[in-house]
Amino acid sequence: MxxxxxxxxxxxxxxxxxxxxxxxxxxxxxxxxxxxxxxxxxxxxxxxxxxxxxxxxxxxxxxxxxxxSISKVFTLTLALGKHGERLWKRVGREPSGSAFNSIVQLEHEGGKPRNPFINAGAITISDLILAGHTPREVIGEILRFMRMLADDEDISIDPQVAKSEAATGFRNAALANFMRSFGKLDHPVEHVLGVYFHHCAIAxxxxxxxxxxxxxxxxxxxxxxxxxxxxxxxxxxxxxxxxxxxxxxxxxxxxxxxxxxxxxxxxxxxxxxxxxxxxxxxxxxxxxxxxxxxxxxxxxxxxxxxxxxxxxxx
Structure with missing residues (x-):
């Protein structure tokens, strides 16, 4: 008890x-x-x-x-289920000590994000979950996972928030392109960001x-x-x-x-x-x-x- x-x-x-x-x-x-x-x-x-x-x-x-960013806990859980401990070759496990959207640290460390909860790390996790799937399929999978965990089918993505993030997410686009330049993203930047912006817009x-x-x-x-x-x-x-x-x-x-x-x-x-x-x-x-x-x-x-x-x- x-x-x-x-x-x-x-x-x-x-x-x-x-x-x-x-x-x-x-x-x-x-x-x-x-x-x-x-x-x-x-x-x-x-x-x-x-x-x-x-x-x-x-x-x-x-x-x-x-x-x-609370959604990053759940996307990490999904990514670990798909990739296991191999995931840690792509993203670290250390506190950042820098702002969550820092580019300076990412450059210093060769495009490998410090941990899965800063923006660059969560973008990498989105890339890993995408393996072999379309952004739409992955977004649906994340949403089904959240509904299953909460035992509530009413959970949804706020399309206005997702659109708002995509329209203003220049720093996140910079982080993704930066990692792609280091060969650290496997999928097109716009696909990875589509997944990222949508899971952050879950309400x-x-x-x-x-x-x-x-x-x-x-x-x-x-x-x-x-x-x-x-x-x-x-x-x-x-x-x-x-x-x-x-x-x-x-x-x-x-x-x-x-x-x-x-x-x-x-x-x-x-x-x-x-x-x-x-x-x-x-x-x-x-x-x-x-x-x-x-x-x-x-x-x-x-x-x-x-x-x-x-x-x-x-």
Whole structure:
């Protein structure tokens, strides 16, 4: 039996919500993607789904938002399923220490991205998933995977966000072309970017996102169905990457304050994993200077403190 049983998680969430209420709207919405600039900066939602299937939520937890880079956890999972450990010849496993869209680091390291969660790394992962398929087929596969994990057929890609990203994604196009110049991409740049922009434009609620991440809290298995998504070892390794690389150059700070594996997105979402206990999703669109949700990070620190779920001890 999970030791979440003795915690009144709804009360914990209610307290967190009351604490952040006066601060809603803090941070800066990602305005470089025009569709994201339209989001109400005062939105705030949070959900916890435990490994024994209980769901707790507060605020705007049922409102879909653009998951953006959180999708990189799931595309990495798919790519590992296709390519296994060979994948690491194409992308590293080290924290970047640089901005998530840095070209300087990529040049210095010969076109091999530092990790799968910065933009260049996720573009490489999109290239790997494309192997032998059309962009449309791969985008469909990613969407089906997300729906299966969350057990919800309503999850979709926001076409306006995907279009907005494609229209303004000059830096990502530069990264992809740069890697292609080093011989590090196998497919046409426009195909790879098509996959990348579309999986970043997946829209999900906090409840759906926490459900989707639950296999990483449960040794790679989907609770309830017992369906094995990845091996226990692979789940542990994906969690390790989220802890060290999941928040761009703010990853160390997040580990210091929260102590949970997590992945952020510039849509203001963060998915976090408490191994053996629960998956958590929080959404607050205002970002800090590293591109991570400002209030989302605060809320997760409060949660870790109240529950003792930090992987470094209570």
């Amino acid at each position: 999970s030791d979440t049983e003795h915690l009144d998680l709804q009360s914990v969430l209610d307290d967190i919500y009351a604490a952040v209420e006066p601060r809603r709207g803090e941070g800066k919405v990602a305005d470089y993607i025009p569709q994201l600039a339209r989001i109400d900066p005062k939105s705030f939602g949070m959900a916890i789904v435990t490994v024994n299937g209980k769901v707790f939520s507060v605020g705007d937890a049922a409102v879909p938002f653009s998951i953006q 999900m609620t906090c409840v759906q996102l926490a459900r989707a991440g639950l296999f990483l809290a449960n040794n790679g298995q989907q609770p309830g169905t017992g369906h094995s998504i990845v091996s226990r070892q692979r789940a542990r390794r994906i969690n390790a990457l989220m802890l060290t690389c999941g928040h761009y150059d703010g990853s160390g700070d997040f580990a210091y304050h929260v102590g949970l594996p997590g992945k952020s997105g510039v849509g203001g979402g963060i998915m976090a994993v408490a191994p053996g206990k629960a998956a958590v999703a929080v959404w607050s669109p205002g970002l800090n200077e590293n591109g991570n949700s400002q209030l989302g990070s605060v809320a997760l620190e409060m949660l870790a403190n109240r529950t003792g779920w930090s992987v470094f001890g209570a």
